Amino acid sequence: MPRTNRPAILLRAGRLPVVVAAALAAAAAATVLTGCADFGYQENICGNGEYPALSVGGTGSACFSDKEEPSAGYTRYPAGKVPQQVDDKWDVYWRTHTLDKDGNIVAAPDAG
Incomplete structure (x- = not known):
C-alpha cells in the first residue's frame, strides 16, 4: 500500500x-x-484635552478640561507623579496615597 x-x-x-x-x-x-x-493596549486616564486631578484626602480622581482648574475638593497631581494610563506606576501609587489640604503626600485613609 x-x-x-x-x-x-x-x-x-x-x-x-x-x-x-x-x-x-x-x-x-x-x-x-x-x-x-x-x-499592550493601555487605557488613558483622561481623554484628549483633559488632565487628571486627585481628590484631596482620598484616592478618588476626576478629569478636568485643560482650560479649567480643578473644582473644590480636587487638586492637580504633583509634577512628575501624574498617572497617564490605567494601572501605570502612578495610577497604582495613588491608590494608597493622597495629598492632604497642605499638598503633602500622605497615606490614604481609605487604602486597604
Missing part, C-alpha cells in the same frame, strides 16, 4: 483553504477571548 502525503491530498481535494481558514478563525477567537492583552 503506497504512503500518501496528507497535505497533498488536502490540496488536491480543495480542503487546504478550509483548514487554513479554520486555523485563522481559531487564532482570532483566542485573541478576542484573551482580551487582547498581548497587544
Whole structure:
C-alpha cells in the first residue's frame, strides 16, 4: 500500500483553504477571548484635552478640561507623579496615597 502525503491530498481535494481558514478563525477567537492583552493596549486616564486631578484626602480622581482648574475638593497631581494610563506606576501609587489640604503626600485613609 503506497504512503500518501496528507497535505497533498488536502490540496488536491480543495480542503487546504478550509483548514487554513479554520486555523485563522481559531487564532482570532483566542485573541478576542484573551482580551487582547498581548497587544499592550493601555487605557488613558483622561481623554484628549483633559488632565487628571486627585481628590484631596482620598484616592478618588476626576478629569478636568485643560482650560479649567480643578473644582473644590480636587487638586492637580504633583509634577512628575501624574498617572497617564490605567494601572501605570502612578495610577497604582495613588491608590494608597493622597495629598492632604497642605499638598503633602500622605497615606490614604481609605487604602486597604
